[in-house]
Amino acid sequence: MWGILRQKAGGVTGLSSQGLGNQMLRLRPVASAMRSYSSATKEMTVRDALNSALDEEMAADPNVFVMGEEVGEYQGAYKITKGLLDKYGPERVVDTPITEAGFAGIGVGSAYHGLRPVIEFMTFNFSMQAIDHVINSAAKSNYMSAGQINVPIVFRGPNGPAAGVGAQHSQCYGAWFGAVPGLKVLVPYSSEDARGLLKAAIRDPDPVVFLENELLYGESFPVSAEVLDSSFCLPIGKAKIEREGKDVTITAFSKMVGYALKAAEILEKDGINAEVINLRSIRPLDRATINASVRKTNRLVTVEEGFPQHGIGAEICASVVEDSFGYLDAPVERIAGADVPTPYAANLERMAFPQIEDIVRAAKRACYRSPMAANAS
Amino acid sequence: MGFARAINPHPLPLLADTRATKPVPAPSSSSLFLGSTRTLRPTQTRSISSPHRRSAASAVAAKVSDVKLKSTTNLLVTKEEGLEVYEDMILGRVFEDMCAQMYYRGKMFGFVHLYNGQEAVSSGFIKLLKKEDSVVSTYRDHVHALSKGVPARAVMSELFGKTTGCCRGQGGSMHMFSAEHNVLGGFAFIGEGIPVATGAAFTSKYKREVLKEADCDHVTLAFFGDGTANNGQFFECLNMAALWKLPIIFVVENNLWAIGMSHLRATSDPEIWKKGPAFGMPGVHVDGMDVLKVREVAKEAIGRARRGEGPTLVECETYRFRGHSLADPDELRDPDEKARYAARDPITQFKKYLIENKLASEAELKAIEKKIDEVVEEAVEFADESPAPSRSQLLENVFADPRGFGIGPDGRYRCEDPKFTEGTAQV
Numbered sequence: 001m002w003g004i005l006r007q008k009a010g011g012v013t014g015l016s017s018q019g020l021g022n023q024m025l026r027l028r029p030v031a032s033a034m035r036s037y038s039s040a041t042k043e044m045t046v047r048d049a050l051n052s053a054l055d056e057e058m059a060a061d062p063n064v065f066v067m068g069e070e071v072g073e074y075q076g077a078y079k080i081t082k083g084l085l086d087k088y089g090p091e092r093v094v095d096t097p098i099t100e101a102g103f104a105g106i107g108v109g110s111a112y113h114g115l116r117p118v119i120e121f122m123t124f125n126f127s128m129q130a131i132d133h134v135i136n137s138a139a140k141s142n143y144m145s146a147g148q149i150n151v152p153i154v155f156r157g158p159n160g161p162a163a164g165v166g167a168q169h170s171q172c173y174g175a176w177f178g179a180v181p182g183l184k185v186l187v188p189y190s191s192e193d194a195r196g197l198l199k200a201a202i203r204d205p206d207p208v209v210f211l212e213n214e215l216l217y218g219e220s221f222p223v224s225a226e227v228l229d230s231s232f233c234l235p236i237g238k239a240k241i242e243r244e245g246k247d248v249t250i251t252a253f254s255k256m257v258g259y260a261l262k263a264a265e266i267l268e269k270d271g272i273n274a275e276v277i278n279l280r281s282i283r284p285l286d287r288a289t290i291n292a293s294v295r296k297t298n299r300l301v302t303v304e305e306g307f308p309q310h311g312i313g314a315e316i317c318a319s320v321v322e323d324s325f326g327y328l329d330a331p332v333e334r335i336a337g338a339d340v341p342t343p344y345a346a347n348l349e350r351m352a353f354p355q356i357e358d359i360v361r362a363a364k365r366a367c368y369r370s371p372m373a374a375n376a377s
Numbered sequence: 378m379g380f381a382r383a384i385n386p387h388p389l390p391l392l393a394d395t396r397a398t399k400p401v402p403a404p405s406s407s408s409l410f411l412g413s414t415r416t417l418r419p420t421q422t423r424s425i426s427s428p429h430r431r432s433a434a435s436a437v438a439a440k441v442s443d444v445k446l447k448s449t450t451n452l453l454v455t456k457e458e459g460l461e462v463y464e465d466m467i468l469g470r471v472f473e474d475m476c477a478q479m480y481y482r483g484k485m486f487g488f489v490h491l492y493n494g495q496e497a498v499s500s501g502f503i504k505l506l507k508k509e510d511s512v513v514s515t516y517r518d519h520v521h522a523l524s525k526g527v528p529a530r531a532v533m534s535e536l537f538g539k540t541t542g543c544c545r546g547q548g549g550s551m552h553m554f555s556a557e558h559n560v561l562g563g564f565a566f567i568g569e570g571i572p573v574a575t576g577a578a579f580t581s582k583y584k585r586e587v588l589k590e591a592d593c594d595h596v597t598l599a600f601f602g603d604g605t606a607n608n609g610q611f612f613e614c615l616n617m618a619a620l621w622k623l624p625i626i627f628v629v630e631n632n633l634w635a636i637g638m639s640h641l642r643a644t645s646d647p648e649i650w651k652k653g654p655a656f657g658m659p660g661v662h663v664d665g666m667d668v669l670k671v672r673e674v675a676k677e678a679i680g681r682a683r684r685g686e687g688p689t690l691v692e693c694e695t696y697r698f699r700g701h702s703l704a705d706p707d708e709l710r711d712p713d714e715k716a717r718y719a720a721r722d723p724i725t726q727f728k729k730y731l732i733e734n735k736l737a738s739e740a741e742l743k744a745i746e747k748k749i750d751e752v753v754e755e756a757v758e759f760a761d762e763s764p765a766p767s768r769s770q771l772l773e774n775v776f777a778d779p780r781g782f783g784i785g786p787d788g789r790y791r792c793e794d795p796k797f798t799e800g801t802a803q804v
Contacts, residue, residue: 030765049495062588091587099619102572102613109576112561113511115583132566137573141562143774145554146545149561150777184781205777237783237790284783 005242041224046148047217049191050080054118054202056230058088062115067103068120068157077122077160078217100249103132104155108137111153112354116202121157124173132175138207138236139182154201159187159211160254160305161353165343172306174253177209178282178315182237184208185283187253190221193280196234199311204236211282213254239286241293245275249293251316252303254278256354272367282312290316291323296330299366305353308336333362387607452734453669459727459736460745462504462668466724467749468498469520472529473699475723475753476519477628480703484761485536488565489550490518494666497723498630498780500646501671502598511559511597513574513677516551517630517697518563521600533756539763545775546766567601568608570628574599575614578625578688590800596624596682599745604635606649612656615690624682626675627653629692630665637709653690665693666721696721772797 044052058064065088070077070087085093096103100121105116121127127134133157142150150376161170177185184206188194194212201208226232242257243264252260257278264274273292279286294300298318302313313334320332340354454462473491481491492499495517503512514521522532527543529728535542536550543555554565561577564570577597584593605611609783618625629649633640641647653660659681663674671693678689696718700707731737776782779792791797 065583088795089587090584097613097616099613099617101610101703102575102617103573105569105580105610105614106617107574107579109513109561109573110580110583112573113580115576115580132569133572136566137562137564141554142777144544144548144563145556145774146543146547146550147774147777148544148556149554152777181775184776206781235780236779261390281783284781286784288784288786288788292788 003301004141004283021357026322041222041230044191044195044221044223044228045218045220046191046194046212047078047080049194049223050198050212050290051082051084051220052228053195053202054081054084054270055087056201057202058084060230061171061202062092063114064118065094066118066120067094067096067107069096069098069122070300071120073097074162076216080172080212081120090104093105095363100129101133104133105137107153107155108133108141108151111138111151111207113148114152116152116154116155118154118156118202120154123169123214124157124159125169125171127155127157127173128251133179134183134207134209135180139180141182142206143182150205151207152205154198154208154210156198156201156212158214158217158269160213161342161349162214162339164344164346164349166344170342170348172211172284172304172337174211174304175210175311175315177211177311178281178285178312182207184281185211186236186281187211187279189216189254189257189280191219191223192221192227193234193240193278195223195227196232197236197280200233200236203233205330208236216255216258219258234280237281237284237286239280239289240278241275241289242278243274243276246297247271247273247275248299248301249275249277249290249297250301250303250359251277251290251313252280254305255313256303256305259354259356260359263356263363266356267363270364272363274363277311279312285290285312285315285319287319287323291320294320294324295327298327299363300328301333301335301359301366303354303359305337308334308339311336330366330368333366335359335362393477415436416644431762432460443532443545452736453673454736456736458504459731460741462500462672463724463742464745464749465500465524466668466727467502467746468529468752469496469499469522470724471746471749471766472519472523472532472756475533475757477699478702479536479757483793485550487549488516488702488704490517490702491699492517492697492716494630494722495630495695496520497671497727498600498628498665498693498695500765501665501668502600502626502628502679505672505675506596506598509559509595511561511574511577511595511667512600513561513570513597514553514563514600515567515570515602515605516563516565516600518551518553518560518600522553522555522558522560522563525555525560526779527553528756529554529752530756530759531555533753534576534760534763537760537763538765539760540766540770541759541763545770545774547770556656558626567605569608571599571601571614575618575623575625578618578623578682579621581624582621594624594683594685596679598626598628599657600628600630600791602635603629603631603633603640603649604638604643605629606631607644615652615656615688617660619690622685622687624685625688626678626682627688627690629690630695631692632695634710639709648692649691650692658688658690660692662689662692662694665695666718666723666726668723669725669798681732698722 066081071081072093075082104119107119110117138151138153160172177183186197186201188197201210250260260276264276267274276299302316304312313336317332335354335358342352343349439615462584473493479485499520512521512525519532535544538546551565553560554562574597581593581595584590650660650662661674663671674691678691681689782788782791787793
């Protein structure tokens with residue numbers, strides 16, 4: 001009933017059951033009891049979730065089309081658009097030359113006229129070649145034209161580090177795009193997030209930057225029947241509390257949610273009850289949920305893979321200091337990637353990104369359970 | 378072969394071509410290349426070293442065409458068309474002159490880039506378009522918007538930063554948008570408009586092929602300058618437009634100067650029209666100071682695009698009489714060069730043509746000029762009297778779906794708070 005757990009390939013940290021989340025691990029010994037439940041939950045990889053969301057939205061609205069490098073005949077560089085070319089034809093699944101600026105702009109121009117393009121960047125690192133169009137012609141156009149021309153476009157692709165891909169392929173763009181007014185920036189973690197948020201993004205009348213994660217594509221998550229329904233949609237701008245707790249709040253997004261959940265289990269053994277918030281949306285940031293959680297737990301740890309300066313943790317910290325200063329019992333702990341371009345060597349790369357131990361250590365520091373470390377890790 | 382004739386900028390053979398009713402078959406890429414070299418007429422002296430070579434060549438072309446036009450009874454425009462084009466060119470000129478006045482009086486501010494001298498390109502092309510066709514421009518976009526049909530008062534108010542402007546004062550001089558007239562901007566970055574225009578053309582093709590709107594033959598014009606022709610996005614779009622046969626015309630307004638950078642100093646091969654055949658589309662060079670020549674080339678190119686034969690690259694040799702912007706002291710340009718082009722003012726040339734060919738009398742043309750003066754003055758008055766945007770307008774139109782501002786501290790969407798746009802709610 002659970003199906004085969006798909007391990008993510010090439011994971012340096014070797015987290016075997018990362019995708020299951022807290023409840024699943026606890027329930028595993030009673031798998032036989034689970035079989036007696038109704039068949040509501042089945043497993044789905046993030047890749048299949050994205051593929052099915054694209055498929056359903058393209059079937060529902062003929063204005064939706066996909067454009068990018070290798071999305072058609074290659075079935076997608078990461079196989080996210082598998083099968084779509086056969087179903088919808090080359091006019092709606094458009095293979096482009098290697099021209100990010102060109103085809104991002106073409107997407108924007110077609111969105112001006114009411115089509116709903118889904119532009120795939122092979123990784124968001126390549127979006128830097130097209131960033132002028134994401135920001136200047138997509139994000140700002142509704143404002144510059146005073147509402148006459150809106151841009152219902154989605155820019156999607158993998159974001160952040162993969163495994164051993166080097167400095168130019170490993171940057172996280174959440175903070176950069178999250179700073180721009182006029183954009184909506186979404187960061188799914190599980191298959192449910194992937195499906196719901198991608199559908200919401202495609203249906204949204206504004207430009208959406210959809211930051212996926214390559215290492216999560218192969219992860220399986222349980223999905224309920226509601227999630228599998230073709231009208232399933234998640235609201236943009238609402239975070240999800242993945243795990244309730246009362247001692248410390250840990251905010252994370254994308255792959256780091258899995259790490260945070262594992263860290264929470266480790267902390268549980270030490271008697272620290274952590275609340276894990278899956279941000280789901282960087283812009284708009286769900287400050288209400290974060291602040292409510294901090295007012296409950298009084299301690300905050302933010303986790304992200306991007307560079308630390310001007311990062312998402314910095315924004316969350318500022319928000320919490322502005323809104324819930326009196327509730328904080330400890331300084332906000334920010335965990336981010338190291339302030340270096342990503343190294344290639346496997347051990348160095350491991351040091352350059354947050355690991356579960358780092359989250360555990362930071363949470364303990366926030367709870368004053370261990371002496372304050374001189375150097376943040 | 379009809380196609381080779383189409384590339385030749387000489388007006389008379391083109392005239393014959395446009396009268397032809399049979400569609401021109403799309404040539405293979407090898408014949409395209411041959412077609413382009415066939416246009417190098419022996420009279421054109423194109424030695425790259427001479428800085429005056431450009432004007433010498435076009436002077437020859439202009440002279441030749443003048444002689445030919447006088448001797449033929451086949452006129453290139455009817456009276457109505459002629460007066461419409463003349464009125465449009467006068468509107469462009471008077472409007473831009475008024476902008477300069479207003480700027481120096483402090484009513485207009487920021488970056489203002491004026492179009493004086495290039496009116497033939499805008500009127501020559503845009504007056505042939507339907508309302509559903511799209512125009513994408515650069516920061517030098519006032520006259521493109523006016524030609525496409527945006528009312529002068531809307532453009533003037535926008536320049537003054539008033540709420541009655543075409544973009545409610547939120548865009549400004551460089552960002553003229555009009556959904557109603559399909560003016561898709563107004564972009565400040567060089568080359569930024571070209572992919573957007575290519576996307577609009579892509580939509581036209583998509584509507585025809587996927588959405589099955591069989592009669593959708595909307596074309597898109599992308600206007601940009603000589604400096605942009607060196608930009609990567611330009612080449613990317615030439616490639617994709619030719620690859621997918623998109624209904625777009627790339628119009629290069631080659632006024633020889635990118636702020637203070639001469640085109641000849643910046644470009645390895647200054648003949649921009651040659652870059653078209655390299656990508657598999659026809660490249661045409663036309664005298665951009667002569668509105669009739671531009672119109673003839675435009676008819677051909679737009680016809681091609683409407684028939685689904687793909688894109689065209691048109692290089693219009695033109696000149697801007699003023700500096701790059703109103704803040705540009707314009708010291709680097711040779712006064713002789715300016716004088717030479719001022720003598721070829723497109724409006725004076727066309728006025729002469731209309732009168733000599735008995736299409737209009739002096740009185741009629743004077744009446745048009747008077748009418749336009751009144752229109753522009755009225756536009757200034759309207760803009761002056763219009764209110765500045767209210768405070769609440771600051772947060773409007775950031776998103777089409779304002780729930781994009783997220784959830785407020787009270788747990789509801791910020792945009793649902795009635796005080797949100799007044800600035801009293803928390804942003």
